[in-house]
Amino acid sequence: MIQMVASRPATGEVSSCRDAYLSAYRWMLLGRILDEKFASLYRAGKIHGGVFIGRGQEALSVAIGQSLRKGDIFAPLIRDQAGRLAFGESVLEAARTYLGSVLGPMRGRDGNVHRGRPKEGYLPMISHLGAMIPVVNGMLLARRFKGIAGTVGATCLGEGGTSTGAFHEALNQAAVEKLPLVLIIANNQFAYSTPSSRQFACRSLVDRAAGYGVEGHSLDGTDLTACLKVVGEAVANARDGRGPQLVVARLLRLCGHGEHDDAGYVDTKLKQSPVGRDCLKVAGEYLVRQNWAERETLVAWRNEATQKVEEAIAKAQREPAPDPYTENWCALASKHLSEVYE
Amino acid sequence: MSITYLEAIRLAQKRALAEDPRVFIYGQDVGAFGGAFKATKNLAQEFPGRVIDAPISEDAMVGAAIGAAIEGMRPIIEMQFADFSTVGFNQIINQAAALHWRTQVPCPITIRLPSGGTSGGGPFHSQSMEAIYAHYPGLIVMTPATVEDAYSMLLEAVAIDDPVIFCEHKYLYYHLKADQLPTEAMPTGKARIARSGRDLTIVAYSAMVHEALAVAEELATEGTEVEVVDLRSIKPLDTDTVMASVARTGRLLCVGEAFPWGGVTAEVIARVASEGFGLLDAPPQRLNAKDTPVPYHPNLWAVHRPTARSIVVAARKLLRQ
Numbered sequence: 001m002i003q004m005v006a007s008r009p010a011t012g013e014v015s016s017c018r019d020a021y022l023s024a025y026r027w028m029l030l031g032r033i034l035d036e037k038f039a040s041l042y043r044a045g046k047i048h049g050g051v052f053i054g055r056g057q058e059a060l061s062v063a064i065g066q067s068l069r070k071g072d073i074f075a076p077l078i079r080d081q082a083g084r085l086a087f088g089e090s091v092l093e094a095a096r097t098y099l100g101s102v103l104g105p106m107r108g109r110d111g112n113v114h115r116g117r118p119k120e121g122y123l124p125m126i127s128h129l130g131a132m133i134p135v136v137n138g139m140l141l142a143r144r145f146k147g148i149a150g151t152v153g154a155t156c157l158g159e160g161g162t163s164t165g166a167f168h169e170a171l172n173q174a175a176v177e178k179l180p181l182v183l184i185i186a187n188n189q190f191a192y193s194t195p196s197s198r199q200f201a202c203r204s205l206v207d208r209a210a211g212y213g214v215e216g217h218s219l220d221g222t223d224l225t226a227c228l229k230v231v232g233e234a235v236a237n238a239r240d241g242r243g244p245q246l247v248v249a250r251l252l253r254l255c256g257h258g259e260h261d262d263a264g265y266v267d268t269k270l271k272q273s274p275v276g277r278d279c280l281k282v283a284g285e286y287l288v289r290q291n292w293a294e295r296e297t298l299v300a301w302r303n304e305a306t307q308k309v310e311e312a313i314a315k316a317q318r319e320p321a322p323d324p325y326t327e328n329w330c331a332l333a334s335k336h337l338s339e340v341y342e
Numbered sequence: 343m344s345i346t347y348l349e350a351i352r353l354a355q356k357r358a359l360a361e362d363p364r365v366f367i368y369g370q371d372v373g374a375f376g377g378a379f380k381a382t383k384n385l386a387q388e389f390p391g392r393v394i395d396a397p398i399s400e401d402a403m404v405g406a407a408i409g410a411a412i413e414g415m416r417p418i419i420e421m422q423f424a425d426f427s428t429v430g431f432n433q434i435i436n437q438a439a440a441l442h443w444r445t446q447v448p449c450p451i452t453i454r455l456p457s458g459g460t461s462g463g464g465p466f467h468s469q470s471m472e473a474i475y476a477h478y479p480g481l482i483v484m485t486p487a488t489v490e491d492a493y494s495m496l497l498e499a500v501a502i503d504d505p506v507i508f509c510e511h512k513y514l515y516y517h518l519k520a521d522q523l524p525t526e527a528m529p530t531g532k533a534r535i536a537r538s539g540r541d542l543t544i545v546a547y548s549a550m551v552h553e554a555l556a557v558a559e560e561l562a563t564e565g566t567e568v569e570v571v572d573l574r575s576i577k578p579l580d581t582d583t584v585m586a587s588v589a590r591t592g593r594l595l596c597v598g599e600a601f602p603w604g605g606v607t608a609e610v611i612a613r614v615a616s617e618g619f620g621l622l623d624a625p626p627q628r629l630n631a632k633d634t635p636v637p638y639h640p641n642l643w644a645v646h647r648p649t650a651r652s653i654v655v656a657a658r659k660l661l662r663q
């Protein structure tokens with residue numbers, strides 16, 4: 001059922017496929033375990049605000065994180081823990097943001113999934129869906145101005161987010177400018193409680209690619225092989241100057257919208273259908289079947305990842321929270337222009 | 343029986359749907375799911391076809407509501423959070439607000455904004471947007487502070503022939519309870535004396551009314567009588583009631599949860615200063631959130647917005663003047 005490559009590949013290709021798969025699997029596993037830890041901390045009342053995890057979307061997310069290179073731009077969304085790790089975010093950075101450590105990149109000013117390092121090409125999402133796409137476009141435009149070639153910008157969105165004006169404006173903008181944008185849509189069947197059928201009426205969102213004049217790709221988001229292949233190709237196409245790439249993956253959100261939500265509205269039949277497969281399980285089984293890893297190795301990796309997560313969480317929990325009395329209450333970069341309100 | 347602020351909002355919508363066939367509700371996840379905060383729980387089941395899930399398209403949601411209103415309907419739009427109404431801003435301020443003035447055709451839409459901060463909400467799920475909307479001619483802006491007002495003002499919002507921005511405070515959703523729904527209500531545009539006193543007037547609205555009441559309680563133990571004015575709606579703004587209160591106390595402190603530049607507190611003080619300067623025994627004061635986005639961490643959030651702790655400091659200072 002899962003096909004690595006269609007034709008008989010050369011030995012070198014196989015080993016690079018295998019290496020990519022193995023590394024992707026381990027990022028997925030780490031992302032899953034980190035997400036599960038955040039969820040359990042949430043249930044224990046140890047997280048301020050909500051927790052949003054990417055259970056079931058790790059294969060797609062890791063494919064984008066892993067297909068990007070240093071110097072590329074990545075604007076992940078709420079279900080991209082695996083992709084963030086593969087792109088270079090540390091477990092500690094995620095832990096610090098969720099736990100409100102003042103040493104985290106957002107210093108307690110923003111939290112949970114709203115984190116990033118813009119100077120490193122890693123954008124901190126705002127909540128407003130679709131809003132990150134034109135910002136990636138702008139960074140790509142700037143690179144064109146500056147004569148920097150060969151980098152791409154990737155960003156992720158749910159199918160619900162495609163109903164925004166921002167999505168339309170930005171994809172059209174990228175197409176007109178022929179920017180190296182890779183726009184990854186995770187059609188996980190639900191936007192909070194709203195099924196895809198209330199979100200769009202076309203057969204598949206990938207059909208929209210033609211309307212925008214961009215290349216479109218669709219894939220099974222539960223299959224890591226397909227994710228690495230298709231997302232990898234889309235990134236390569238963008239890098240080659242073929243303009244924006246729209247990638248649409250079919251999968252299922254295997255969790256609530258946030259950890260406050262029991263997702264009771266998701267039909268059991270859907271969960272049992274192919275779209276409801278757990279990509280991490282599927283990938284693990286594939287590894288074993290291919291003789292790329294033993295079952296015991298998978299267990300060892302899991303333990304290793306768990307330990308890494310526990311250490312980072314413990315560290316972040318010991319770190320200081322922001323202090324409102326030493327906090328610099330100024331939103332401006334031009335400090336001399338800031339006003340004092342007393 | 344005990345009714346929360348949130349339940350009052352749900353019951354007002356239920357009554358509006360039951361009594362007026364022109365009413366429908368449109369918003370993300372408002373249907374079978376009953377809304378992100380459950381403000382429309384069971385309404386889709388009770389009123390089939392009239393409580394409709396919208397795509398994530400705030401601009402089109404508001405635009406469609408305006409179109410339906412032109413056809414004689416009375417739509418209620420639920421924004422999932424007030425913060426996301428910015429995406430529908432163009433339709434709200436340019437189309438809805440200007441329609442009647444341009445054409446004499448009214449635009450009776452109600453836009454519900456779950457507003458204000460909660461712990462851990464962060465910069466995009468905490469905003470208080472009332473002042474921005476109040477700035478535009480053609481809009482009514484309601485900011486209920488009690489369970490009773492949440493109920494009666496929402497019903498009135500639906501009945502009013504103009505676009506109403508209904509700012510319901512998320513912090514009050516579960517924290518406020520009343521024994522029963524009101525049978526009569528003050529009209530929109532009338533402020534309420536939430537507590538009377540003769541030494542200092544605190545003007546507030548929405549969640550800040552309760553912080554102000556806590557301050558009044560605290561200062562009462564020291565023999566100071568604070569009068570708390572609950573504006574109820576910030577547009578129209580009941581200057582008369584504020585002025586009458588200041589005439590009694592001679593001291594004015596205005597408190598708002600929104601950002602400090604401009605806004606409701608500045609408007610109140612401008613009106614009192616220009617129309618009632620002689621009533622004041624001390625310079626009028628205002629207290630707002632800090633001039634940064636709303637922070638995520640509870641330590642920062644607790645200091646970012648006014649609370650009883652910071653209001654009492656401002657009140658004491660003003661009383662000494």
Ligand SMILES: Cc1ncc(C[n+]2csc(CCOP(=O)(O)OP(=O)(O)O)c2C)c(N)n1
Nearest residue numbers: 127128129158159160161190191192422426
């Ligand atoms: C403009 C805007 N409107 C509303 C919301 C509230 N909201 C947050 S997530 C969400 C559902 C998102 O669904 P989808 O885009 O499919 O992504 P998924 O959660 O399924 O990954 C909604 C409505 C928002 N974040 N932005």
